[in-house]
Amino acid sequence: MKDIQVDVLVVGSGNGGMTAALSSHILGAESVMIIEKDKCYGGTSAMSGGGVWVPCNRYAKAAGAADSLDEAFSYLRETIPREDTSDEMLRTYLKYAPEMIDFLHKNSDVRYESLAEYPDYFSSATGAKFGHRSMEPAPIRTSDLGEQFRYQNAPNPMIKVFDRLQFTQQELHLLMGQLPGWLTIVAREFIKYILDIPMRIKGKQSRRLTMGAAGIARLRLSLLKRDIPLHLNTKLLDLILKDGRVVGVRAERNGTPLIIRAKMGVILAAGGFEHNQDLRVEHLARPTNAQWSAGSRCNTGDSLLAAKRIGAATRLMNSAWWTNTVSVPGESYPRLSIFEKSLPGNYVIDSSGKRIANESQNYMSFIKELHSKHIDSNSNEPYHMIFDSTHRKNYIVGPLFPGKMWPDFLIPKSYFKNGFLSKENSLSALANTIGVDAKALAETVKQVNEYAEIGKDRDFGRGDSAYDRYYSDPTVKPNPCLAPLAKPPFYAMKLDAGDFGTMGGMVIDGQARVLTSSGDPIPGLYATGNCAMGILTTYPGPGSTLGPAMTFGYLAAKHLTGSA
Template sequence: MTTQVQSQSAYDVIVVGSGAGAMAAAVVAADQGLSVLIVEKSDKYGGTSAISGGGIWIPNNHYFAEKGGNDSFDKAFTYLKASTEGKIDEERLRAYLEYAPRMIHYLETRSRVRYTVAEKYPDYYPHLPGSLPGGRTLDPELFDTSLLGDELNNLRKPSPSTLLMGRIAWTARHAHKAMAREFGWRLMILGLMARYKLDIKWRRKTKQDRRAALGSALIGSLRRSLMDRQVPLWLRTDFRELMIKDGRVAGIKVCRDGQMLTLEARRGVIFGSGGFEQNQALRDKYLPQPTRAGWSATPPANNTGAALEAGMAAGAATDLLDWAWWAPTIHVPGEEKPRGVFAERAFPGAIVVNGLGKRFVNEAAPYLEFGDAMYREHQKGGKAIPAWVIFDAHFRFHYAMGPLMPAQVMPDSRLRKEWLNSVYWKGDSLADLARQIGVDAGGLESTVKRVNEFARTGIDVDFGRGGNVFDRYYGDSNVKPNPCLAPLAKGPFYAMRLDAGDIGTKGGLLTNANAQVLHQSGEPIPGLYAIGNTSASVMGTSYPGAGGTLGPAMTFGYIAAQHIAANR
């Protein structure tokens, strides 16, 4: 639609969305002397970024180099070309690898954002050339939320699963140490609990931890950085359509407080408002079946694809619309969204089976590949949607799974009664458990017998679980010979349903190396930029490492802001 712009308010740059990429773009644009407005549909800022792990995948970063790490542009480029299988424009790959280290150095030196390197967190595809066993993923430092003042009330709250005891902030490094049961993990947890308990002045105001971690830390630090720059962020402001004048995107229409407003963007509009995973109609149109918005681990009623549809209406090209950032999820009654199951699948003593009672994937595989395997198996008739994670009493005592904390901390008697036969199922025998969940009993018993032999030898002949550095990252370092394999032998036995969920869609508006949205003709649409999940991922159908979503979102936000400033 072409509409003459009659602005009620004007800015140099308007950013749609308030996730990490959007906020990073706004910070950089403001530093370039541009007037900036952020508009956010929800009554909370931070989007999916705020409930994420907050990690960013930044090859050749200065944090790793300062610790003596050995990385390079060429190594990372070799790895990205291999993981994206030549399907992504090399100019975009080069732009990402060139500007990602600059972006995080910029934010560290000029904003409140603080990271440190996760030296032990390996790339997701250790078998590919150019991969590293650690050093490319950066983990947010804890952030003091008292710096936000009243704006803390508008920050999207983290998922309970990302907090220690559902309340205490801890970094991904803390969580890994506890999950892998590394030396000193119990003392570390006691220290975190003591820090929280002794902050008496803060706890008189709220039970929420003063410190934020993971995605909350990232978003909190970015929001404080925007406050330092007096950049306005409008909540409850719903983007409706692009305004185009003389072939150039010149602004947007929004609905705010029930009133339609026309906002002029003199230099550019940056879409950073997420994907379309909460729009069931678009899921049905583009994603593999079956698909449900209710399986997604992202905030309900947000990420509905409005920016995608507006870009397409303006003639934009698209790519990867049939892909999402797959992640298996568990539904917990009473919670606003399902919980993603990320690390727990690698713990020894739990397996995942289809409706035939058979394994179909390496349980410790990256969550993108795990979700893709669910669809591939289901399409072959393997009844893998839903899939079922199965474990025994020994696993239940020692390890967490979804909302179930280890029984040594939270025995079955302390679990919510409504969770039985909805969140978890329990049987005295494998046959009894199989009957309850509708899985073939013979297939399940045969699978468990086979896996128990793998646990004895330490070699998963079928899927190679625990056979690489990524698998072992979340394994139990005390379990030998394979930290990801243990027998299922002690009743009662447990099952939990895994849905084919996601942490966002992967496809979107096609962009170039400057984050400019491309028309179907191949030329940039003047004045329009897209980053994060609104754009087709620079990672293609791959997920090269932890932070492979937020890293590109923030990097191309940085690039977009710089490009707008350089072409004013």
């Protein structure tokens, strides 16, 4: 059996793990190693939008944004239950998240851009801001990573336009609503794509990386410059204890067993358990299905289970980072359905033919409402997004580009064969096809048409908040989130109660040390990301998972290197 000795071992190669490894090395650990279970690095982080929610960050300050940590704390305290997260942990996050960003900016190739107009998700709460609290990674080129880019996890299918081009979050905001300037952006990137002859010889993918792919690429580039090894196809089996201290791990690389000893400590950053169906059934709300998750398929709870075996306490195991997903035939992962259900004329119904909640609210809150209305004995699934030909013509819905660009005869037949997409010339026929009560569906459509006319959603208040209106069409009056569903043919796209990771995990303290049920730290063991308990549990703004993952990875590095 191979025996390896390092100062610091990091398990997992997402934003949290890479930040922990990079910070450990910068702060003095001579030998740092990352192991990754998957054949690619980056985990769910590489597939994500890449946003990082950090109030008072350097990029917001440079843009002149008015904010304070006290305002941010007031906002978090009003929107996150005290039983979820303590004052101490919230203040720790707010204090050290900007410091972590400064540290990476000064010591690595990590760069972000402030999202000036992306509002906090609970925009009417005390201390909420309408922009400059979330950042997105600055774009980077695949060629900057050289051959290493071949091993980076691919973005979620929703992020690649035409399965080729990648755009920033700010650009996608314009594209989704077809707001002024969107055509210029598409034309600019398409021309650059066509003229990049060397890349066209190699394949169809653009050289430009954005969002989560750019965030991981920048971290990976920084690791490469410091010769920090990252070993793929290496699965954690167990933690090794000696005199009550974690001194390493037992692992398996390409089927070969090995022991990796860590002199300073082991940092677990290996994601949640979203693709472990047994754990989902044991802990999560119904309906639940691993196939609906957009999280990395290697996230089966290995590090969580290993930590529990040596006495680690867990919290928040009954929740996840919820979002609607759509499982498109032929695609490798479900798409996150965040944008389209907010656009006017698109409504979500359950098996009764009735709406569930405000479709334009943040995705986490929407699924929480869905779960609250689900009864196992009388399931309200399946769920569908319904829309008419006017909406189909003008907006993106899942994999469908607007009909004025991509008419129905170009839609793959496979979309219709398995019930993913339905199309009928009448509402009654559509109800029959998707298996809902025709009278209930007709009444739902009558109501939304009335609400669109008066500009007020009397059932759920759709369009009332600033966040609701972020993904909307400002040309639609009087409410940019509401439009009638009136012109045939009518469509229904199947929607799932998905997620992009689980929230529950190991209990940690303000230094990212893993704690036992009695509250004592397990010496030598740290955790961050989705294998640790959630911090910003209600998802108060874009990037509420990656921000804490990176921050507590940084804090783990500070503690184990003696730099705290």
